[in-house]
Amino acid sequence: MKKRGVSLLLTAAMLAGTLAGCGSSKETTETSAATTAAATTAAAAETTAAGGGAAAAPVASVYPLSAGDQLQYWCELTSTVSSNYANLGETSFGKGWMERTGVDIQFLHPPAGQLKEQFSLILADGNLPDLMEYNWVTDYPGGPEKAIKDGVILPLNDIIDKYCPNLKAYLKENPDIDRMIKTDDGNYYSFPFIRGDAKLLNTIGLMLRADWLVDLGLEVPETMDDWHTVLTAFKEKKGAVAPYTFEYTNGQYLTSDPFAYAYGTNRSFYIGSDGKVHFGATEDGYKQFLTTMAQWYSEGLIDPDIATLKSDQVSAKMTNGVSGASMGQAGSRMGTWTAAAQASNPSYKLVAAPPPTLKKGEKAEFGQIENPYSGRASVAITTSCKDIERAAKLMDYAYGEEGHMYFNFGIEGESYTMVDGYPTYTDLIMKNPDGLPISQAMSGYIRGNYNGPFVQDARYLEQYYTLYEQKETPEVWGDSNGKAHLLPPITPTSDESKEFSTIMNEINTYRDEMTLKFMFGTESLDKFDDYVKNINNMGLDRALEIQNAALERYNSR
Amino acid sequence: MxxxxxxxxxxxxxxxxxxxxxxxxxxxxxFHYKPMYGAIIAFKEYSPALGVTGSPWVGFANFTRFFKSVYFIRLIRNTILLSVYNLILGFPAPIILALLLNEVRNKKFKSITQTVTYLPHFISLIVVTGMLTDFSMTTGLFNDVITMFGGKSSPLLQDPKLYRSIYVLSSIWQEVGWGSIIYLSALAGVDSQLYEAAQIDGAGKWKQLIHVTLPAIAPVIVIMFILKMGSLMNMGYEKTILLYNPSTYETADIISSYIYRIGLLEQDWSYSTAIGLFNSAINFGLLLFTNRMSKRYSETSLW
Incomplete structure (x- = not known):
């Protein structure tokens, strides 16, 4: 009894426990000190070597490379792979990649959903895999420059110059991308995942029941008033209890809410017409957006249970007629729902709606769009890597012509064939004999359908979308000037990043809470000014200052 | 010598x-003493790359940051209120159940009741909260019952006023049977001669309960109470993060769920360790306090 009582004291400091439990810290510091030293000498050696070669262009690597050590490659195993394989090395993609490059790779994966936790544990342990696929921009506290300074990853400038002719050529042709994947200090740090076509950037948008619209004699809504009419008709004439619903608990959807965009704002940071960074959730547009949402909510046009909805509940509502309009991706939402609902209701059809506006005929100023480079799934070479040349050449493969085709389409004659110069997936992918859905069949052969260190090809998407309504989504959803307002992947300096995240944590919690209260009507919109004042008191000005400075540094890269 | x-x-x-x-x-x-060493990162600016010893000291900066946070008062209030409700309603429930079961003479009924009340304890928390979420929706079971009695259906888990009731009542439902086991075993150990003596002295059922049964199991009750007090502020984050949403933060957000959001999701380890340490210190204080009180008034204590 006594022992139990005392142990209560600190068992609750559970975080401290887990962190300390994973290896004696003395070792950790020693190794990290050693690796930093190694990194510095390595970097110095690189510089002299590169200096000697002066302007000499990197020599194209000959694949497969000659035999050498095995490399460790750490990455998340995406769900479409993990449903059939336990390791990327077991997939046809993984095997072929090793065979083609001649590099023996040991793939290491964190348990599903524990990417960040495992990353921290590996770092604390100090014994890093050679290559790590991670979002170094958003998920390393302090950003990529800090990761270099901490001695975790290597700056790649000289390495790319020497060993990576493919990536170098790509970056030379695409100066926009080149700017995105550097730090403010001009350091390259990763082999990036790049969406190589404008079509791949508009991934989320509004969709609604086309068959209901036809029944009701209504057009696809363009303005907010149209939407009000359509949703009301869905409710009154089609018996939809919750006409508009979406997966509210998924943050990705919240940040790209098309109805907020209609009022020239969003809930987070964007670039205003003055070229400065703005915070949408405290502006007038946001108040108007909330006013409309509160009205819709009180009229029963928005799902009353919206705040607790998860994806399976939304799917159920969208397929069984409880809801008629939603927001989501063309593949995992529109395609899946259509296929599921048509089994029992052949006339079921969804159609994409353009970003809504306030006046008819106006082109939307704001709309959902992604950066070609978001930081996600980008591979850095760690300071523990012994054979840097080999690692660099392995990664450079994907950015060349052959590697590009391999990462996006797989093996010619097996997963794709060239039809009139167009790489066409075979029936092995499109009508898998084992009955796998397209996304899972693809994941066995390529990385083109999710992410990774390569340039994604739009021709994958053109085939992945099988329905006409899906194929038109990039154009319909992309019909806005959203790109001008999109924040590029900027990073606060490592000193400011802690302060920035402290401020934004508090503000975001408050914003999320109040947004729902305003919408539900539990808090009157007369209080909006108080809400803005409270957010300002939490240090919004300072956060904007940090963001604007980061944007300036980005623009002068 | x-x-x-x-x-x-x-x-x-x-x-x-x-x-x-x-x-x-x-x-x-x-597992309990070595990890305490890691608690020193509460006084550091911890970076995994630098390790525990290599990270720079920052003194009490992480603690002051928490005390100055706009959510400090709210988090403390929510944690204490939720714990106190859990204690006031949740602590007597298994005792009452055990006393009631003790009086039941029909063996079959008794064992069926016991099994039925134990069972929810073995349902995974994820499933329980999933059920609660579904039942609380406007089209869910709870609302069906409410409308049956003429009420109006509403999204229950989006109402901050109802959150604590849902949390506490569901906890009692899940744990009452399991919690009663220890009291039932204590009751089984009460000498039957005492009851006979009480009957001869003319005590009815109620008097027997007050003067024989309760004093007999009082030491167990007190020890259980002290243990409960020691973990009063120690509300797990799992149930909270599965049940809450931004619209109920007002009453639902507690210290451990805050630690989870900031520490694990935002990777702010030092800050969350500092909060955790602060929380543990309060727990330890409460434990000492209850133990002393108990020693003074009932002569039962942990040490």
């Missing part, structure tokens, strides 16, 4: 017992 002699004697006599104790001792050292 005397002490060393005693130790020697004790060692000789109980050697095998000491050997049996070794694994337990190792367990506590490895």
């Amino acid at each position: 005397k002490l060393s002699y005693q130790i020697k004697k004790d060692w000789k006599r109980n050697r095998s017992l000491y050997f049996i104790m070794i694994p337990v001792l190792i367990f506590y050292i490895l």
Whole structure:
């Protein structure tokens, strides 16, 4: 009894426990000190070597490379792979990649959903895999420059110059991308995942029941008033209890809410017409957006249970007629729902709606769009890597012509064939004999359908979308000037990043809470000014200052 | 002199017992004492790349940051209120159930009731909260019942006023049967002669309960109470993060769920360790306080 009582004291400091439990810290510091030293000498050696070669262009690597050590490659195993394989090395993609490059790779994966936790544990342990696929921009506290300074990853400038002719050529042709994947200090740090076509950037948008619209004699809504009419008709004439619903608990959807965009704002940071960074959730547009949402909510046009909805509940509502309009991706939402609902209701059809506006005929100023480079799934070479040349050449493969085709389409004659110069997936992918859905069949052969260190090809998407309504989504959803307002992947300096995240944590919690209260009507919109004042008191000005400075540094890269 | 002699004697006599104790001792050292060392990152600016010893000291900066946070008061209030409700309503519930079951004479009914009340304890928390979420929706079971009695259906889990009731009542439902086991075993140990004596003295059922049963199981109740007090502020984050949403933060957000959001999701380890340490310190204080009170008034205590 006594022992139990005392142990209560600190068992609750559970975080401290887990962190300390994973290896004696003395070792950790020693190794990290050693690796930093190694990194510095390595970097110095690189510089002299590169200096000697002066302007000499990197020599194209000959694949497969000659035999050498095995490399460790750490990455998340995406769900479409993990449903059939336990390791990327077991997939046809993984095997072929090793065979083609001649590099023996040991793939290491964190348990599903524990990417960040495992990353921290590996770092604390100090014994890093050679290559790590991670979002170094958003998920390393302090950003990529800090990761270099901490001695975790290597700056790649000289390495790319020497060993990576493919990536170098790509970056030379695409100066926009080149700017995105550097730090403010001009350091390259990763082999990036790049969406190589404008079509791949508009991934989320509004969709609604086309068959209901036809029944009701209504057009696809363009303005907010149209939407009000359509949703009301869905409710009154089609018996939809919750006409508009979406997966509210998924943050990705919240940040790209098309109805907020209609009022020239969003809930987070964007670039205003003055070229400065703005915070949408405290502006007038946001108040108007909330006013409309509160009205819709009180009229029963928005799902009353919206705040607790998860994806399976939304799917159920969208397929069984409880809801008629939603927001989501063309593949995992529109395609899946259509296929599921048509089994029992052949006339079921969804159609994409353009970003809504306030006046008819106006082109939307704001709309959902992604950066070609978001930081996600980008591979850095760690300071523990012994054979840097080999690692660099392995990664450079994907950015060349052959590697590009391999990462996006797989093996010619097996997963794709060239039809009139167009790489066409075979029936092995499109009508898998084992009955796998397209996304899972693809994941066995390529990385083109999710992410990774390569340039994604739009021709994958053109085939992945099988329905006409899906194929038109990039154009319909992309019909806005959203790109001008999109924040590029900027990073606060490592000193400011802690302060920035402290401020934004508090503000975001408050914003999320109040947004729902305003919408539900539990808090009157007369209080909006108080809400803005409270957010300002939490240090919004300072956060904007940090963001604007980061944007300036980005623009002068 | 005397002490060393005693130790020697004790060692000789109980050697095998000491050997049996070794694994337990190792367990506590490895999993409960060694981790305490990691708590020092509460006073540091921890970076995994630099390690625990390599990270720079920052003194009490992480603690002051928490005390100055706009959510500090709210988090403390929510944690305490939720715990106190859990204690006031949740602590007596298994005792009452045990006393009631003790009076039941029909063996079959008794064992069925016991099994039925134990069962929810074995349902995974994820499933329980999933059920609660579904039942609380406007089209869910709870609302069906409400409308059956003429009420109006509403999204229950989006109402901050109802959150605590849902949380506490569901906890009681899940744990009441399991919690009653220890009291039932205590009740089984009460000497039946005492009841006979009480009956002869003319005590009815109620008097027997007050003067025989309760005093007999009082030590168990007190020990359980002290243990509960020691973990009063120690509300787990799992149930909270599965049940809450931004619209109920006002009453739902507690210290541990805040630690989860900031520490694990935002990777702010030092800050969350500082909050955790602060939380543990309060718990320890509460434990000491209750223990002393109990010693003074009931002569039962942990040490």
